[in-house]
Amino acid sequence: MARILITPRSLTAAPPAELGRLRQAGHELIFSTAGQTPDEAELLRLVPQVEGWLAGVEPISPAVIAAADRLHVISRNGSGVDNLPLADLERRGIRVARAMAANATGVAELAVGLCVAACRNLPEVCHGVRGGGWPRPKGREIEGAVVGVVGAGAIGRKVAGILAEFGAKVLALDPFRPDLGRLAGRVRYVERAELFDGADIVTLHCPMSAEGAPLIDAPTLASMKRGAIIVNTARAGLIDEAALVAALDEGRIAAYATDVFEPEPPAAGGLAAHPKVIATSHIGGLTDESVRRATDLAVDSLLQHLGEACHVAG
Structure with a gap:
């Protein structure tokens, strides 16, 4: 055989x-x-x-x-x-x-977990308590937040459904606009500018473009709300890394929570080591x-x- x-x-x-x-x-x-x-x-x-x-x-x-x-x-x-x-x-x-x-369920659940971790500063708190401290940073709630879901495939729809149950206002961006089924009325398709300009949290669930260009570049980061959170369980190349680091350093982006890097594992001292980055090791589908x-x-x-x-x- x-x-x-x-x-x-x-x-x-x-x-x-x-x-x-x-x-x-x-x-x-x-x-x-x-x-x-x-x-x-x-x-x-x-x-x-x-x-x-x-x-x-x-x-x-x-x-x-x-x-x-x-x-x-x-x-x-x-x-x-x-x-x-x-x-x-x-x-x-x-x-x-x-x-x-x-792997849609595993990746979707991790994406939601990363949203919560970023909103509640969980890595900082965990590290502080483990070291004998008692850090109590003020977090934010997902209920009432505007969440932009980029990519409405199997994973994106699961994430949208969970966050809608949390009470978020969920916007979706997908060129094919697949049927939302039971999410109709709770998730709204929008154009690119409305999603990136208006979202408090953006979570990525889409492939790379055919040209390989990043979806989120410096102008897009500049247009986003100050203090926005970006979650990426899709592809590292969707974001211009140099522009992202600049936005994190300047405080325009509050946190970047990601399960994907290029290369993997990432280079020591690079993006994964940034204090405003929550990094996991491509474990979304690893259940x-x-x-x-x-x-x-x-x-x-x-x-x-x-x-x-x-x-x-x-």
Whole structure:
């Protein structure tokens, strides 16, 4: 049967039982270095002779795809594909499958937690109490705040629903404006300027633009309310980092709470070390439930597509 490469950090560190279905189907599993994001050199070493690939968020270059001489399918254990050279994959006829919405609950709950942490200065308070102090900074409430949700996909809608239940006035920005369903009447679609100019909290749940330009640049930061909070559980490149640091230093942005960096892990002493940054280590989808759902969907896709490839070859 097929050789399948497994590279997501969450699966190589502690391979879950869901991968057993691949072995039961007769496939051979090849793992990248446990618990680490593989670099290009490691991928170039592993991809030859691989027919299926269960991939994570690691950057995959055209050179890696060129070396994958037998690859039929890449199955993501998430929904994002901006780490893939899609044009090269299309030219080769390599299929791309995604585990849509599998980690939506985990990421949404973390985003809401980061909103609360930023509003109540939780890292500062925790650090102070742990060190023997008794800091009591005045926080702010989400109830009554204007929250801008950028991206109304599965994750963004979950975040919008939770924050609406908190009593926030929720604005949404999405070029496709998907049906809000039960959120209709509690969440309102707006244009870009209204969201960024009016929001007390902005939370990002969208992909990068095709051009790769940041969504939030210096002019956007300048237009936002003084003291606004930005939460990012989507992509580090959505924000111009240099402009963000300047806005944090000047106090125009009160806090930046993020689960994503470029590169990962971030350089020591960089953005993650800023006193107004709340940093987590890309753990949004790292829950037992999210990993199980995503792995199941990714395995389903591999079994389906590799079965079809074997049928065609036969």
